[in-house]
Amino acid sequence: MFDTALTFNDLLFMLKGAGVTLSVTAFAVVGGTLLGVFFGVLRSQISPWAALPLTFVLDIFRSVPLLIQLILANAFQAIAGWGISPFVTSCIVLALYTSAYCTEIVRGAIEAVPSVTRRAARSLGMTWGQDLTQIVFPMALRVGLPSWIGLTLGVMKDSALVMWLGIIELLRASQILVTRLQEPMFILLVTGAIYFALSFPIARLGSRLEKRWQEND
Amino acid sequence: MIEIENVHKSFGALQVLKGIDLTVQRGEVVSVIGGSGSGKSTLLTCINGLEPIDKGRIVVDGTEVHARDTDLNKLRRKIGIVFQQFNAFPHLTVLENVTLAPRKVKGMGRKDAEEIAVQQLSHVGLADKLNVYPSRLSGGQQQRMAIARALAMSPDYILFDEVTSALDPQLVGEVLDTLKLLADEGMTMICVTHEMSFARDVSDRVAFFHKGVMAEIGAPDQIFGDPQQEETRQFLSSVR
Ligand SMILES: Nc1ncnc2c1ncn2[C@@H]1O[C@H](COP(=O)(O)OP(=O)(O)O)[C@@H](O)[C@H]1O
Numbered sequence: 322m323f324d325t326a327l328t329f330n331d332l333l334f335m336l337k338g339a340g341v342t343l344s345v346t347a348f349a350v351v352g353g354t355l356l357g358v359f360f361g362v363l364r365s366q367i368s369p370w371a372a373l374p375l376t377f378v379l380d381i382f383r384s385v386p387l388l389i390q391l392i393l394a395n396a397f398q399a400i401a402g403w404g405i406s407p408f409v410t411s412c413i414v415l416a417l418y419t420s421a422y423c424t425e426i427v428r429g430a431i432e433a434v435p436s437v438t439r440r441a442a443r444s445l446g447m448t449w450g451q452d453l454t455q456i457v458f459p460m461a462l463r464v465g466l467p468s469w470i471g472l473t474l475g476v477m478k479d480s481a482l483v484m485w486l487g488i489i490e491l492l493r494a495s496q497i498l499v500t501r502l503q504e505p506m507f508i509l510l511v512t513g514a515i516y517f518a519l520s521f522p523i524a525r526l527g528s529r530l531e532k533r534w535q536e537n538d
Numbered sequence: 539m540i541e542i543e544n545v546h547k548s549f550g551a552l553q554v555l556k557g558i559d560l561t562v563q564r565g566e567v568v569s570v571i572g573g574s575g576s577g578k579s580t581l582l583t584c585i586n587g588l589e590p591i592d593k594g595r596i597v598v599d600g601t602e603v604h605a606r607d608t609d610l611n612k613l614r615r616k617i618g619i620v621f622q623q624f625n626a627f628p629h630l631t632v633l634e635n636v637t638l639a640p641r642k643v644k645g646m647g648r649k650d651a652e653e654i655a656v657q658q659l660s661h662v663g664l665a666d667k668l669n670v671y672p673s674r675l676s677g678g679q680q681q682r683m684a685i686a687r688a689l690a691m692s693p694d695y696i697l698f699d700e701v702t703s704a705l706d707p708q709l710v711g712e713v714l715d716t717l718k719l720l721a722d723e724g725m726t727m728i729c730v731t732h733e734m735s736f737a738r739d740v741s742d743r744v745a746f747f748h749k750g751v752m753a754e755i756g757a758p759d760q761i762f763g764d765p766q767q768e769e770t771r772q773f774l775s776s777v778r
């Protein structure tokens with residue numbers, strides 16, 4: 322259709338970037354979700370007063386721009402002499418950032434479970450833990466999943482910011498190629514397609530689960 | 539036997555129960571009637587320990603419900619409760635709704651639990667809905683499922699809190715028939731109800747609650763035919 326100077330090796334370079342994007346995202350989402358579920362359950366079970374310190378810290382992660390968090394965290398670990406690689410720093414910062422949003426999703430989803438349903442569970446002799454695992458979690462999962470999918474897709478795009486710590490992820494890789502080959506349109510098109518290919522399975526999984534659950538209720 | 543002695547209960551500054559005394563014997567059916575806000579639902583949730591009380595005591599078969607060392611989860615196995623609001627577990631089928639507690643709480647195997655569940659669901663007329671999700675049930679069917687779910691734990695007592703008041707009028711009958719069936723079988727029941735003819739036909743005794751006080755209790759004929767308190771008379775004339 323048209324000529325491009327983009328070689329197979331360049332494409333491999335981009336795919337390697339995509340691999341970095343994917344692994345940073347995976348670390349952030351897995352770590353952030355585990356933390357978020359823990360904090361979210363905690364927040365829904367303790368009083369708002371007791372949760373205040375936690376809420377405050379998580380609000381910082383939600384309100385300070387991610388770029389600033391990344392650069393500050395990297396600078397801090399350098400000054401402290403911890404010798405943590407930019408990649409690991411990025412994963413940690415993104416995981417905390419994800420956990421802050423995930424906490425809100427989990428808390429909201431848990432609070433959406435009607436108290437009368439929980440009472441019914443407890444009145445059948447179920448323990449607090451059984452109520453949580455048998456009733457609250459499955460019901461909250463259905464409420465929170467769409468937001469969680471949205472969060473995951475968002476984190477994947479936000480992960481491009483780790484390039485500021487010198488990491489060559491997908492977007493940075495494409496920038497390098499654009500600078501070298503001067504074919505911004507085509508390269509960005511390819512980049513967009515790769516992002517889409519990474520996101521699509523997650524979005525599909527979400528809508529398939531939602532559909533299956535909707536058939537029931 | 540359920541013994542309720544001088545029970546007081548407040549929500550903040552609002553005194554909801556102001557010294558309730560009531561003893562329910564095994565096999566007895568006691569209906570509780572009274573205006574909205576008079577504390578009927580609160581009393582039921584206190585009986586199975588879902589709500590703490592401020593004063594007095596509630597003793598079920600010798601176990602004081604609100605004593606610190608009482609295992610409430612164990613006690614609740616013998617006290618079923620069915621609420622006014624629908625509260626099916628929406629992510630489970632009808633059968634799973636009923637087998638969940640026997641399996642998780644009593645540690646029954648799936649087979650045994652399903653056998654009991656099918657038996658109880660047939661009992662309330664839902665044998666053909668086993669694998670349906672609750673959202674596909676009518677209100678009356680949901681309430682009957684909730685009754686089967688409570689029965690599957692083989693409770694010694696069942697508390698019913700206005701189980702028909704969220705139902706369309708044409709669905710009330712099927713649920714009341716289920717309650718009558720249980721009463722005939724000798725189940726010990728406390729029924730908070732707005733259905734006066736049900737209270738009259740099925741109960742051994744009827745208690746009238748008024749503003750947190752049990753203003754009057756007696757045989758149905760006496761309460762409906764010859765109420766002793768002015769408040770009872772007023773209430774009965776307002777619901778007729
Ligand atoms: N969890 C609660 N928190 C605060 N107030 C409550 C709560 N539950 C019930 N109440 C209040 O207690 C009073 C009695 O309620 P309830 O026992 O539900 O009455 P009834 O069942 O007789 O209509 C009402 O005024 C109600 O608003």
Ligand SMILES: [Mg+2]
Pocket residue numbers: 578579580699700
């Ligand atoms: Mg009530």
